[in-house]
Amino acid sequence: xxxxAKKYTVITGASSGIGYETAKAFAARGKNLIIVARRxxxxxxxxxxxxxxxxxxxxxxxxxxxxFMENVYQLYADLKAYALETWINNAGFGSYARVANQxxxxxxxxxxxxxxxxxxxxxxxxxxYKDREGTQLINVxxxxxxxxxxxxxxxxxxxxxxxxxxxxxxxxxxxSGAKMQAKVLAPAATKTEFGKVANNVSxxxxxxxxxxxxxxxxxxxxxxxxxxxxxxxxxxxxxxxxFKLCEPMFAYAGNxxxxxxxx
Amino acid sequence: xxxxAKKYTVITGASSGIGYETAKAFAARGKNLIIVARRxxxxxxxxxxxxxxxxxxxxxxxxxxxxFMENVYQLYADLKAYALETWINNAGFGSYARVANQxxxxxxxxxxxxxxxxxxxxxxxxxxYKDREGTQLINVxxxxxxxxxxxxxxxxxxxxxxxxxxxxxxxxxxxSGAKMQAKVLAPAATKTEFGKVANNVSxxxxxxxxxxxxxxxxxxxxxxxxxxxxxxxxxxxxxxxxFKLCEPMFAYAGNxxxxxxxx
Numbered sequence: 001x002x003x004x005a006k007k008y009t010v011i012t013g014a015s016s017g018i019g020y021e022t023a024k025a026f027a028a029r030g031k032n033l034i035i036v037a038r039r040x041x042x043x044x045x046x047x048x049x050x051x052x053x054x055x056x057x058x059x060x061x062x063x064x065x066x067x068f069m070e071n072v073y074q075l076y077a078d079l080k081a082y083a084l085e086t087w088i089n090n091a092g093f094g095s096y097a098r099v100a101n102q103x104x105x106x107x108x109x110x111x112x113x114x115x116x117x118x119x120x121x122x123x124x125x126x127x128x129y130k131d132r133e134g135t136q137l138i139n140v141x142x143x144x145x146x147x148x149x150x151x152x153x154x155x156x157x158x159x160x161x162x163x164x165x166x167x168x169x170x171x172x173x174x175x176s177g178a179k180m181q182a183k184v185l186a187p188a189a190t191k192t193e194f195g196k197v198a199n200n201v202s203x204x205x206x207x208x209x210x211x212x213x214x215x216x217x218x219x220x221x222x223x224x225x226x227x228x229x230x231x232x233x234x235x236x237x238x239x240x241x242x243f244k245l246c247e248p249m250f251a252y253a254g255n256x257x258x259x260x261x262x263x
Numbered sequence: 264x265x266x267x268a269k270k271y272t273v274i275t276g277a278s279s280g281i282g283y284e285t286a287k288a289f290a291a292r293g294k295n296l297i298i299v300a301r302r303x304x305x306x307x308x309x310x311x312x313x314x315x316x317x318x319x320x321x322x323x324x325x326x327x328x329x330x331f332m333e334n335v336y337q338l339y340a341d342l343k344a345y346a347l348e349t350w351i352n353n354a355g356f357g358s359y360a361r362v363a364n365q366x367x368x369x370x371x372x373x374x375x376x377x378x379x380x381x382x383x384x385x386x387x388x389x390x391x392y393k394d395r396e397g398t399q400l401i402n403v404x405x406x407x408x409x410x411x412x413x414x415x416x417x418x419x420x421x422x423x424x425x426x427x428x429x430x431x432x433x434x435x436x437x438x439s440g441a442k443m444q445a446k447v448l449a450p451a452a453t454k455t456e457f458g459k460v461a462n463n464v465s466x467x468x469x470x471x472x473x474x475x476x477x478x479x480x481x482x483x484x485x486x487x488x489x490x491x492x493x494x495x496x497x498x499x500x501x502x503x504x505x506f507k508l509c510e511p512m513f514a515y516a517g518n519x520x521x522x523x524x525x526x
Contacts, residue, residue: 033328153427
């Protein structure tokens with residue numbers, strides 16, 4: 001019988017970058033983990049690393065390509081066997097190109113992963129866990145989810161989606177008296193595999209191509225600050241690179257008399 | 264041989280509501296039309312209506328469900344036979360429900376139509392026509408694409424995507440010296456089939472459920488004002504219901520020193 005007393009933190013996109021370091025950071029907090037990514041070998045290496053340092057933790061590997069919705073639903077169904085505490089939608093990628101020239105196959109995968117998989121996981125997790133004390137949903141957006149960045153228009157639009165969806169969900173959970181908290185993390189440039197993938201290159205020099213950036217370890221530590229806080233948004237200032245915790249940033253219609261009346 | 268000298272205005276979601284009235288409004292301007300929607304019979308009725316009044320116009324019917332990407336690509340391929348002038352991505356629908364309770368099959372269709380189809384059509388049209396004088400891309404967003412509305416969180420997030428994508432594209436086209444203009448229309452409550460579809464009901468009373476709203480004819484006339492202007496955004500104020508034309512509303516990183524350096 002599967003141990004249901006143990007609680008787990010789910011992290012998508014855990015094979016590298018912010019997701020990888022976030023897994024280590026939650027392990028250091030004594031959290032059991034379910035780590036998700038396409039690359040099974042990377043997940044196995046991460047699991048070994050974590051268990052070497054924290055041998056009593058439980059680390060579950062789930063290898064899946066989340067740009068296919070059948071994998072998204074299958075993964076969620078598989079996780080019904082575990083008691084979840086925190087869900088971190090970190091999987092996602094970018095694309096640097098003008099809209100006129102962008103590779104639509106890549107764009108379609110990006111929309112499915114950054115927008116569709118995130119929406120489905122969020123909705124399912126909220127449906128099942130919103131009334132459990134201590135639960136959190138953390139969606140990784142971007143500074144580009146609050147400010148449009150040249151040559152990354154479609155990527156930024158996916159992150160505007162993530163920011164608006166998650167801020168709106170945070171309002172909804174609070175207003176309905178749910179116990180779950182929904183939060184947005186908005187990193188600026190962070191030294192990960194993002195640059196390579198977004199530019200379709202095999203080498204990417206963050207020192208040359210960005211003046212300033214954070215490391216994945218720094219971003220994982222900011223994510224933990226957000227996790228520990230009661231604020232909804234954790235955002236890096238794109239000019240100063242300072243991290244701050246704050247209330248939702250987008251306008252919210254709240255109790256406007258111009259909303260649809262309750263039926 | 265197909266007449267390539269004639270230019271066409273493409274309108275998706277033309278079987279009812281804002282799309283239907285926009286088709287009539289462009290016909291009144293003497294524009295040849297390609298009208299797209301799922302319901303062939305509605306499109307045929309619209310075509311008859313238009314030709315009765317403007318018998319010299321050419322009106323092409325394309326019946327397609329744009330929540331399937333194979334239909335999106337097929338439609339665009341079919342339209343290669345015509346010279347296009349204006350593309351209006353109006354097809355889209357909403358969903359009123361809490362995130363915890365939302366119907367994920369409906370949500371997935373909404374994401375595909377509101378986000379994915381719009382992105383693919385926009386990218387293909389910009390790729391082929393951005394350097395042609397007088398071309399315009401008009402994407403229909405919503406007030407909910409600038410302000411999050413309770414119980415319509417995921418819908419609003421799709422419209423934040425549309426607003427950010429289209430504003431970003433407008434910046435990109437201007438900066439690259441393209442001739443095409445990209446514009447966002449952001450209606451507030453408009454009496455259409457939106458209410459029925461968003462609430463899964465067969466009758467919907469706008470007088471009872473919204474204090475104030477526009478008619479589809481009014482919105483089509485606002486859309487024409489946007490078409491005639493050099494502004495990027497045409498938005499209804501959600502409180503006063505006044506329509507205004509303005510510059511992009513989201514923050515834009517422009518020439519920030521913190522953007523990725525050119526490679």
